[in-house]
Amino acid sequence: MDSVLEVNGTTMDFGGLRALHAVDLQVRQREIAALIGPNGAGKTTFFNCVTGIYEPTEGDIFISPPGGKRRRINGVKINRAAELGMARTFQNIRLFPNMTVLENVMIGRHCRAKAGVLGAILRGGGTRREEQEIVDRSYEILVKIGLADQVDELAKNLPYGAQRRLEIARAMATEPFLLLLDEPAAGMNPRETEALEELIVRIRDEERISILMIEHDMKIVMSISDRIFVLDYGEKIAEGTASEIRENPVVIKAYLGEDVNA
Amino acid sequence: MKALSEFKKSLIISLWFMLLTFPIMVIRVNTIEKVVEWRWRNMAFIGIGSFLLSFVWRYLLGRKEKGRKLAEAGRVEVRLFSQRLMDEPRIYRPALAAVTLFAVAFPFLFSSYQTNIMTTALMYVMLGLGLNIVVGLAGLLDLGYVAFYAVGAYSYALLNYHFGLGFWAVLPVGALLGVLFGILLGFPVLRLRGDYLAIVTLGFGEIIRIILENWNEFSFGPSGIANISRPGLFGIQMSLNEATIYLYFIMIALCLFTIFVVNRLQDSRIGRAWIALREDEVACQAMGIDKTKTKLTAFALGAMWAGMVGVIFAAKTTFINPASFTFLESAMILSIVVLGGMGSIIGVIIGAFILILTPEYLRAFSNYRMLLFGMTMVLMMVFRPQGIVTNVRRIYKFRARGRDGEPSQA
Ligand SMILES: Nc1ncnc2c1ncn2[C@@H]1O[C@H](COP(=O)(O)OP(=O)(O)OP(=O)(O)O)[C@@H](O)[C@H]1O
Ligand SMILES: [Mg+2]
Numbered sequence: 001m002d003s004v005l006e007v008n009g010t011t012m013d014f015g016g017l018r019a020l021h022a023v024d025l026q027v028r029q030r031e032i033a034a035l036i037g038p039n040g041a042g043k044t045t046f047f048n049c050v051t052g053i054y055e056p057t058e059g060d061i062f063i064s065p066p067g068g069k070r071r072r073i074n075g076v077k078i079n080r081a082a083e084l085g086m087a088r089t090f091q092n093i094r095l096f097p098n099m100t101v102l103e104n105v106m107i108g109r110h111c112r113a114k115a116g117v118l119g120a121i122l123r124g125g126g127t128r129r130e131e132q133e134i135v136d137r138s139y140e141i142l143v144k145i146g147l148a149d150q151v152d153e154l155a156k157n158l159p160y161g162a163q164r165r166l167e168i169a170r171a172m173a174t175e176p177f178l179l180l181l182d183e184p185a186a187g188m189n190p191r192e193t194e195a196l197e198e199l200i201v202r203i204r205d206e207e208r209i210s211i212l213m214i215e216h217d218m219k220i221v222m223s224i225s226d227r228i229f230v231l232d233y234g235e236k237i238a239e240g241t242a243s244e245i246r247e248n249p250v251v252i253k254a255y256l257g258e259d260v261n262a
Numbered sequence: 263m264k265a266l267s268e269f270k271k272s273l274i275i276s277l278w279f280m281l282l283t284f285p286i287m288v289i290r291v292n293t294i295e296k297v298v299e300w301r302w303r304n305m306a307f308i309g310i311g312s313f314l315l316s317f318v319w320r321y322l323l324g325r326k327e328k329g330r331k332l333a334e335a336g337r338v339e340v341r342l343f344s345q346r347l348m349d350e351p352r353i354y355r356p357a358l359a360a361v362t363l364f365a366v367a368f369p370f371l372f373s374s375y376q377t378n379i380m381t382t383a384l385m386y387v388m389l390g391l392g393l394n395i396v397v398g399l400a401g402l403l404d405l406g407y408v409a410f411y412a413v414g415a416y417s418y419a420l421l422n423y424h425f426g427l428g429f430w431a432v433l434p435v436g437a438l439l440g441v442l443f444g445i446l447l448g449f450p451v452l453r454l455r456g457d458y459l460a461i462v463t464l465g466f467g468e469i470i471r472i473i474l475e476n477w478n479e480f481s482f483g484p485s486g487i488a489n490i491s492r493p494g495l496f497g498i499q500m501s502l503n504e505a506t507i508y509l510y511f512i513m514i515a516l517c518l519f520t521i522f523v524v525n526r527l528q529d530s531r532i533g534r535a536w537i538a539l540r541e542d543e544v545a546c547q548a549m550g551i552d553k554t555k556t557k558l559t560a561f562a563l564g565a566m567w568a569g570m571v572g573v574i575f576a577a578k579t580t581f582i583n584p585a586s587f588t589f590l591e592s593a594m595i596l597s598i599v600v601l602g603g604m605g606s607i608i609g610v611i612i613g614a615f616i617l618i619l620t621p622e623y624l625r626a627f628s629n630y631r632m633l634l635f636g637m638t639m640v641l642m643m644v645f646r647p648q649g650i651v652t653n654v655r656r657i658y659k660f661r662a663r664g665r666d667g668e669p670s671q672a
Contacts, residue, residue: 051548077547078547079547079548079552081548082547082550083550087549088548094544094545094548095541095542096538096541096542096545096546097541097542099534099538099541100655100656102658103537103656106534107534107551108549110531110535110538110550110551111549111550111551112550115530115531116532117527117532119530120526120531120532120533121526121527123526123530127530131530131531132660135658135660136660152657154655171549173549174550
């Protein structure tokens, strides 16, 4: 089994509140995994543990980047997690509002570039080439994501759906092997959601990136996920393919309700 | 109907102002004749004045609001005249040439008194540009910036006094000590943001000043250090007038150097990281930017300029004492950055000239200096919080291919 992310028995306590309780989860190479569950189930907390924002109270988080070594990443710094190849988006969009669309993506390239203070001041050939490479690569990503005609717009002036896509573009710029999307379809209209669905599948197939996605929109979850994990009150109550989850009585009871037949 | 309510609003405001100013504007106790004078005329002036001003005020606010709505709805770019000028090479090239010519001719056209003032203004340009890195780009509100200025000044004064080191030898030392103290301040405040950061940096500035004031053996206390050497030029003897002109040109050169470096930093990987840090700290880290390193470089590179200007200050006045490095100085430099436009080099230069030169040339108003200063700041914050010059959006050129494999943009 070639999982790129392996989380074993991870628990996260906030004082007296147990937000995650002994959660196991694996994401395999080039698959789209979904993490679902009712509000407050601990999904975002799980992302925060994986990306270094929180250090889990208990348990182990391992990553095995394709072609790289397996390593434990509990409590690495946030920026280190990105360097190691895990990029994320945020539930409540966190772009750099007063930077242009292109600059937002260029920030994603930061950890793959080297120029330091002296390089910036002297601006020799190496630095100039690197800068141009950052710009070119960022633009390429924006073309792929479909934001190429808004490169010079300020991020805060983009419509909501485009902001969500820009967050994905920015995350892609860090060259991740695992992309963690926190409710990417939230606030999108049906047409945008469809385009997003297609985009996520394309990212997996063309860029060979694994995806772990939190999403409340069951239509998108059921149609593109290779595997689904269900959290409820911080505990994993089920895992399986879309059809397995759809029929799982525990899940239906906890969360899906009548939605499952819709 | 609307007019009536506007009228009522203004009436209430004018009554309120009349009431507020009643004790100081109307009543006067004549202590010689032991009578109370009632100056009702003043009250009438206040009433009419505030009544009219409140109309103007609301009209301007309304216009600003309209402009904002328009900008949001139709994406109408609200661009300042000055920015349009900067985009047009046919206009800005001759303008730049004229400024250069004026700057070179200045000390020969005007008295050395005027040259001195100009040198001071240039020093504040440099200080503003330095603080702009910390506050404008990295978004770290630093209220103790004057501490680095003091470090530079005292490093020259003391090295000159004890070891007879000259200006040119100490200038890089001042810069280096600035960097060192920048990092020294940076470490403890790494986790702080906003108000908390402001308070701690304010404290840091005061600590440095109080140390200088009280550690007599080290800094000679409040009496300061005198007879600091002026900058040398291959041992040539200079008259006071010549020395003033010389310092003026040193300052011009250093300012150009600062502008060059800051401009390059701003438009680099590091500069973008600073801006991203200002915009969203968590997202910035999640994109792989090391917060610690980025913050420390901002503090260090910001403080470096203050250290250098400190050395120049000591060389210019030939006498320093802790009284030159009070919080007011930090506030002044911060005002330059805010007034000019955070993150904008041209803005900071304009801000420095306005704030340093106007008080000099408006001696007539010297009694109202602080009042005017405060009023300008309040008005700026209400009507143009982004400063005189907003930062120009950078447009990058790319060579990448478009969606269809054709080159899409040169
Ligand atoms: N930093 C924190 N300190 C204390 N409690 C927290 C913290 N972060 C999250 N929690 C709590 O942990 C629980 C899980 O929150 P989390 O944000 O992970 O839910 P979620 O599954 O993402 O919900 P939603 O679908 O609404 O986004 C909630 O009860 C929340 O209040
Ligand atoms: Mg959440």
